[in-house]
Amino acid sequence: MDRGPGDRRRWLLDGLFATALLAIGLAGTAPAGLNQGVHAGPVAYPPVVVAALALAVRRRWPLPTLAVVVAATTGYLMLGQPYGPILLSFFVAVYTVAAHLPVRTAAVAGAVALAALALYVFAGVRPPGAVGLMPVAAWVVVPFAVGVTVRLSREAAARSRSDEARRLADAERLRVAREVHDVVGHGLAAIHLQAEVALHLLARRPEQAEAALTAISRTSKEALDELRVTLTVVRREETTDGRAPVPGLAQLGHLRERLAGAGVPVTVETTGEPRPLPVAVDLAAYRVAQEALTNVLRHAGPATAAVRVGYAPGEVTVEVTDTGRGRPAPADRTAGSGLAGMRERVTALGGTFDAGPAVSGGFRVHATLPTGEAT
Incomplete structure (x- = not known):
């Protein structure tokens, strides 16, 4: 199916954005581990690569993108790897769902993402326990709120243009x-x-x-x-x-x-x-x-x-x-x-x-x- 210039431009921008996050993830994961006193082993990098590259299609397929990123991020944390640039990919995936899908659908997806991260909180290699629930919840709530705000603002602007027309x-x-x-x-x-x-x-x-x-x-x-x-x-x-x-x-x-x-x-x-x-x-x-x-x-x-x-x-x-x-x-x-x-x-x-x-x-x-x- 042929796509218009706008679609091609979005594909290009999302691809460049995913490439930039991939570079940040590959370059920043090891230093992040050193700062936390945690060694980022070879197993840390496949999830980082998968989470970053999935964002290349984030606006085309928001829900599948979020599913892939949540799985990669949860697996990364369950293996006891340090908090690092992979969380940027997670934030972007949650934001994209909230900004481009109806609130109810986005809320369900966000709840599933939070539940998946709860596995890490209580069952990871180095689980933070109940004390980790608050920051993990913020990883979902903050980008979700930003995405919903952007979507509502965009819809209000569209309504204003429609009313003016x-x-x-x-x-x-x-x-x-x-x-x-x-x-x-x-x-x-x-x-x-x-x-x-x-x-x-x-x-x-x-x-x-x-x-x-x-x-x-x-x-x-x-x-x-x-x-x-x-x-x-x-x-x-x-x-x-x-x-x-x-x-x-x-x-x-x-x-x-x-x-x-x-x-x-x-x-x-x-x-x-x-x-x-x-x-x-x-x-x-x-x-x-x-x-x-x-x-x-x-x-x-x-x-x-x-x-x-x-x-x-x-x-x-x-x-x-x-x-x-x-x-x-x-x-x-x-x-x-x-x-x-x-x-x-x-x-x-x-x-x-x-x-x-x-x-x-x-x-x-x-x-x-x-x-x-x-x-």
Whole structure:
């Protein structure tokens, strides 16, 4: 079975680590015996070699590795050999089981390892007796605790990454839904009103009905083009055909024509010196105007509307007023889209948003967006 680069790298690192422990074991066992007044005979080295080399597959097969290392270490100690580098191999094997296996499985394996070492405590060539239980237990408990801590930390980090990925995915879905709502909702609202006009005029004034049907055709094409561009931007692909620009305040003229075709006269007024805006700000400002005018189509009744765009140092403002009924959209239309969607767009960019009945009648939507320029 082919293995990926990550697997091969782990195999290599574990092999190098095992080789290093083997070198330490071969070089350090005899000096360790001299320090303890115990001669490390020839029988000491085979267990040292087996325990060290077993670690080359420790992450691939943690339990078999631990079994081999425990058997080698227990045999080494039962033969009366000195405490030495072989214990490093034992510590690493216990740690690996705790760090890579479920706690219950690792705990059972650790208990078996402790029981095996208990044979040495009471039945070895030079058994330490009951006084040796405490240090022998520490040989198992300490690396086991370190391994469990590392595993829990690793799992917590993985959960955090998963939660962050899920949050980003949810935010992306909300953004896509908002974009599609703004594009499709506005286009369908205009098409609906134009269709109503065409049906009303079809029998009595067919020439005017034809104009309404032409407006429907134009509006639907523009909405489809804008939806195509929106989805392209969402996929982070570059548009190469240039048939429809990314929406921004420069398209307010087209928006005004679309509303006029649906029977809602719209005036557009600009104050200050128009200038290029950050893409996100330009899009948000346009969407505020678009959604506010869509609400005029849907809910204001017979009305006119005015859009005022103000360019000031460090910010741009968009205000939409109408002469309609002065009531906001129904609550079920504002939750998550509509007015709520406009507010989320604006506040996400650090701006302010306000919507409500205008003092002079009708309804007013006002948004201020920072442009991030030095003032």
